[in-house]
Amino acid sequence: QSALTQPASVSGSPGQSITISCTGTSSDVGGYNYVSWYQQHPGKAPKLMIYDVSNRPSGVSNRFSGSKSGNMASLTISGLQAEDEADYYCSSYTSNTTLLFGGGTKLTVL
Amino acid sequence: EVQLVESGGGLVQPGGSLRLSCAVSGFTFSTYWMHWVRQVPGKGLVWVSRINGDGSSTSYADSVKGRFTISRDNAKNTLYLQMNSLRAEDTAVYYCARGGSSGYSFGFYWGQGTLVTVSS
Numbered sequence: 001q002s003a004l005t006q007p008a009s010v011s012g013s014p015g016q017s018i019t020i021s022c023t024g025t026s027s028d029v030g031g032y033n034y035v036s037w038y039q040q041h042p043g044k045a046p047k048l049m050i051y052d053v054s055n056r057p058s059g060v061s062n063r064f065s066g067s068k069s070g071n072m073a074s075l076t077i078s079g080l081q082a083e084d085e086a087d088y089y090c091s092s093y094t095s096n097t098t099l100l101f102g103g104g105t106k107l108t109v110l
Numbered sequence: 111e112v113q114l115v116e117s118g119g120g121l122v123q124p125g126g127s128l129r130l131s132c133a134v135s136g137f138t139f140s141t142y143w144m145h146w147v148r149q150v151p152g153k154g155l156v157w158v159s160r161i162n163g164d165g166s167s168t169s170y171a172d173s174v175k176g177r178f179t180i181s182r183d184n185a186k187n188t189l190y191l192q193m194n195s196l197r198a199e200d201t202a203v204y205y206c207a208r209g210g211s212s213g214y215s216f217g218f219y220w221g222q223g224t225l226v227t228v229s230s
Contacts, residue, residue, distance in 0.1 A: 003154070034215055045221065046147075047217075051215040051218075091217075093214040101147075101155045
């Protein structure tokens with residue numbers, strides 16, 4: 001199964017908002033409300049930022065929000081901060097009862 | 111405090127075997143699905159496998175199906191990944207991660223990872 005499709009990179013200035021897309025198919029993103037987003041800083045383990053499309057785990061800033069429309073999910077980060085610079089990955093449950101990641105997006109804060 | 115600590119990584123020859131362990135604490139282990147995820151250094155995350163709370167249900171990525179086996183010992187609060195017939199492309203950092211009470215979302219907590227290198 002092919003990875004979900006994410007842009008390789010996005011960038012934004014402090015205080016701005018950015019959106020990262022995650023495109024799949026009706027067998028994964030479009031078929032289930034089980035899309036998650038992870039943040040990973042270099043050399044660190046990933047951190048869950050959003051689960052079940054739009055839910056934030058305890059402790060995650062409300063500057064992070066998630067949504068989904070059809071086969072595409074999105075992560076929006078508002079009020080961009082320097083510490084948000086990291087790699088971001090989406091994942092989705094699939095009809096094969098497996099999980100699938102996106103290829104990852106490098107966020108640069110200018 | 112929730113902790114997940116992987117161990118068992120190392121250097122192994124192609125065709126060899128290795129068993130990874132993930133010792134957990136700070137939550138009721140038997141209640142949650144558990145997952146293995148791997149990452150080639152400098153590359154993206156790849157989901158590997160998952161197991162439900164009582165060990166009766168498992169899933170695998172196509173790339174490891176038939177070669178890897180996920181299991182758990184709830185009495186020891188430990189998750190395992192038995193890796194057989196290892197290939198060079200299995201070289202990666204392997205993370206264990208906690209799921210939710212369902213099997214659909216995961217990554218609420220992660221270990222620090224253990225490096226597996228498959229090379230002659």
